[in-house]
Amino acid sequence: MQKVFKSCDKLDQKCYESYITEDILMEHAAMGMEKYIRTHFAPGNSVLIVAGPGNNGADGITLARLLYHDYEVKLHLPYGIKSLMPKLQLKRANALGIEETEELEDADVIVDALFGAGLNRLLDDLSIQLIHKMNSFKGHKIACDIPTGVAEDGTLMPLAFNADTTLTMGAYKEALYLDESKDVIGKVERINLGMSSQLYEGESDTFVLEPEDMKLPTRDKEATHKGTFGHAAIFTGEKEGAGIIAGTAATRFGAGLTTLVIHEKIMAPPYLMHATTVPDNASALAIGMGLGGHFEEEFLQKYVINSHLPIVLDADALSSMLLLSIIEQRDREIVLTPHPKEFVLLWMILTGEVLKVSEVQAKRFEMVRMFNHKYPHVTLLLKGANTLIMQEENLYINPLGCTKLSKGGSGDVLSGLIVSLLAQGYPAIDAAIHGSLALAIAAQNYQGASYAMLATDLIDEVAKLELC
Ligand SMILES: NC(=O)C1=CN([C@@H]2O[C@H](COP(=O)(O)OP(=O)(O)OC[C@H]3O[C@@H](n4cnc5c(N)ncnc54)[C@H](OP(=O)(O)O)[C@@H]3O)[C@@H](O)[C@H]2O)[C@@H](O)CC1
Ligand SMILES: Nc1ncnc2c1ncn2[C@@H]1O[C@H](COP(=O)(O)OP(=O)(O)O)[C@@H](O)[C@H]1O
Structure with missing residues (x-):
């Protein structure tokens, strides 16, 4: 996993104090982009660089x-230059013979160095025209630091440069991981600014997860039996399919036993047990998926609230005042898995504050941190294109999910994976992180058409993860 920061100001300041000047940082920023281009494009290719008036332009x-010289470089400066560094860099460039180009034409590589961390107001007409034109070009699109149109606080302007690759300077930034940014940042690579990234970065409590972080349930001992791997109990309500999907995922992900807790007899697959109460040896619970108003309050009080078993609360459980009371239980492993609309409901129940889904989406990091401030012991997993997971002080971003997951049932699979890990004894935060990674990587591995994946296909891919 990699550290993520809100902004690089403090990190840059630390460099200046170590005599690593802005000029040195900038040279390394540019060298990082140069290396990327030289690695992917042979000399002789054309490179259009659109540079703004500030340091991003520099x-x-x-x-x-x-x-210059090795590549056919075209440098466009639509706003001229304003500050010291771009002036200095332009003098150096001009001295080598580089001239500005007035024409904006397609090239093999398009570099957006218009505005980076300093974007501080809405794009004007000139920028909008430029971005429209650059986006229409066929060349490989590289954003310098952060695509123009994505502000450092995460605000996404109505229009943004549509990068294939974002080469971000020094450290990963939160703004790159809002759901709305996902379609414009492309692939993100970090460029070191003249020292080890560990020295540049220092401490952070926010991390972006990588595929290598995924840990699968282990079965490295032979003297075991089904009880060794826990017993997941999944409350199965009005939409029984949701419980069956979650139960199948839980069993596939290693739970020794899985029981669907039901009121009425259902047609469950043979590897799932069913019972009208929670089995005595259950080691984790999941409730909410397709639940509806199926179970009476006394039943829930007895088997869910009064139980101290680790628990996943999903879907309908997140709009139930009774079930949400669980989050006050500080001695329990608890994972909440709302999507943004469910987050709106649970936030209203917990705080009385009414939010719109769009507000939650615009400030996902802030909302997750606000929830965490009130309930640090609870693991919150806010679903989305970039899932956010937080417990105690640490926030983890899972950017590995993909649009194949945008289909009913994916969330039920996730609940099943998490309850499976809880049942096998994993702490809540680990269950949420590794369940979420397994979901995302399984979806990536699915080979069918992007629109075709079923929850059952996803579970089949989970079953193959160890072999990949
Ligand atoms: N710090 C470091 O050491 C390092 C920094 N590095 C690089 O510096 C970048 C940050 O540079 P930066 O702070 O100069 O901001 P930048 O993104 O160039 O924009 C500011 C300029 O844009 C203008 N402007 C803003 N919004 C506008 C709008 N909507 N429409 C029109 N104009 C607008 C704004 O105008 P003003 O507000 O002053 O009127 C000002 O002129 C960072 O992303 C990275 O690439 C790397 O080299 C590594 C080392
Ligand atoms: N475009 C996407 N990119 C990444 N992950 C996605 C995307 N769309 C959906 N997901 C993931 O799929 C799951 C969907 O969950 P949910 O909406 O609760 O589904 P369900 O219908 O099963 O309740 C979440 O984990 C979410 O993060």
């Missing part, structure tokens, strides 16, 4: 100098 001008 990075672009520096890049022009580094590529």
